[in-house]
Amino acid sequence: MPDGALPVLDVRGLKTVFRTRSGEIHAVNSVSFMLRPGELLGVVGESGSGKSVTMMSLIGLLPSPPAEVRAGQVMLGGQDLLRISPRELQDVRGAKVGFVFQDPMTSLNPVFTVGSQIMEPLIRHMGLTKAQARDRAAELLALVGIPDAKARLKAYPHQFSGGMRQRVMIAIALACDPDVLIADEPTTALDVTIQAQILELVKDLRQKLGMAIIWITHDLGVIAGIADRVMVMYGGQVVEQGPVAQLFSDPRHPYTRALLKTIPSLTGERSGRLQVIEGQPPIMTAAPTACPFRARCAHAFDLCHVENPARRPLDARPVGEGHDVACHWSPEGA
Amino acid sequence: MFTYTLRRLLLAVPILLVISLVIFLLVDLAPGSPMSEIPLTVPPDVRQKMIEALGADQPVFVRYLLWLKQFFWIEPMTLFDHWFGTSIVEGQQRILSWQSRSPVFTIIGQRIPQTLTVVGTAYLVGILIALPIGIYSAYRQYSFFDQLGTLFAMIGFSVPTFFSGTLFIIIFAVWLGWLPTKYDTMLEVTDWSSFMQQVKQMALPVMTLGLANAATISRYMRSSMLDNMQMDYVRTARAKGMREKTVVLRHVLRNSLIPVVTVIALGIPSIFGGAIITENLFGVNGIGAALIGAIHANDLPMVQTLAFIFAVLIVLFNLIADILYGLLDPRIRYD
8 A cells, every 4th residue: 555645536524314204314414535556455344334425425326415525625637526517527437547346237227238338438538449449348348257248248247247347346446547446345135255255356457457446335344355454334424544464464343353253253162142232223314413323332421321422543544544443431440 | 039039020910800809899799880970860671771782681700800901912003003004903892981991091092181280290399398397397306497398298198188278269369369160171281371371371280289298208308317317327427537528418318218208109199089079170071070970870890990099009119118118228138
């Protein structure tokens, strides 16, 4: 990880709210993070912790209404993505930021050939002619490991398996050589062997192409294997963030600790029942005024119920660059 | 696709034979006599002779078989003779209308152009109005335009054509005096002014029927668009940075059209069936009017033949709808 390099993506104070009939849902609350060139940032959290919504907010992919990005700044290549027009944002999406979604079975358009769907962003953003785009699309398919790429361009999505469709999605996301690739649980819908193949593919592509990657998942095992840095989200905010080795060896937030404990061990003796985190993640009907994890936290004390903890650094580096945590409690027994 | 079409066409033969038999028998069961419109002053023995001359005294299966031969052999060959100047079936008995004693197909040939120009245009206009309304309504769901489109569709659905047609006559023909009330079947389009006259006289019936057609199709289009708008591939298209126009008019529309095209294709036979009420209201001397007249006059050959032609069209357009479905949706392959 090139430490200290200027971030390709710098997100500050992002707030996203869903307006529903029964009131507002505060899905993302003051999320800040940054992404350095070539870095792989893992984002973990339960379903409903705001991981996907955060990433979709960045590039205006949430349907509005009901979603509304209330505040924040998303700097990418000198532009604030939250301040530019929808048309300018369309120029960024697919060109500078590639997106891979969770379910490859439904993410491709069933009535167009795989080739034409890869060619679309090439023609749109890079101004290639149809013939050039077709050649490049074949290259991309070969790059993501689909054999006989040239002939496969004419195939329709339903003729591909789930793993191959996800490869096609990756090819589309990488088509215009983006600075940032956002992968939203790209392996969740795939079976384990295919999952491993896709992981290897992404690792490999990252080495070849050198783009920065945001990898959203709830599988900590995946994160441990590929990420440089990890960001743990809960209740629409970042609760802990840090380099992968540090975060796994010295987790500070009770939620992170609990998450790590839930991973069943494959070695050694079975010691009792599987660990779980009791309770449900909160539905944020208002902006948080207390720690969102307090109801499920074993260490919660008075302060946790009245003040939402700010992120504080755990080492010499400022928040966001080193290891930081948003928690009033500290394991040393403070 | 070709073998599938062939198989379906072959399958259509027994289906249509059964349908023809059912139609023939059902129509034959209807009470009444072909002589019901002949004055009572005609003596009974003359009436009997007239019935015999029409062949109406023959047993039903004889008439059915004769009709089959006439429909499937003599009538097509008559057309063949007419086109190529041959004389294969010259002098053979064609299907005759009991009412007018002229060949049924001659009458149909005279009536169908009126129906197709008026009802066909109305269908086309209906589609052309409905598709944009449906697309935009779905794209801006619950907007003012969408509410307006819903109101328009509600009116088109719930107001019967005899009411809307009459209303249009009162407004556009009586009050404003822009358009004629009656459709003149004899008008021949030879120059610009007669063409304009034709357009004017078509306007009211086309509006009346077009409103009803547009209402149905716009609803189909809207709901199909809404279904597809939610799909993941739309989000993918947006994530690729495609312009909103491309997302909606290429990705969403192409998928949404699949069921709508099928509905449109299945509706085409009804054009040939004519629009009985509207044709009557505006005096369009079309196929619908011919059918009603034949039913009133107990003109069994005419009714049977028309009913069977509608059956053929429905079977045919069902096949066409299925083929279109296969062409539009690559996931469906029939072979």
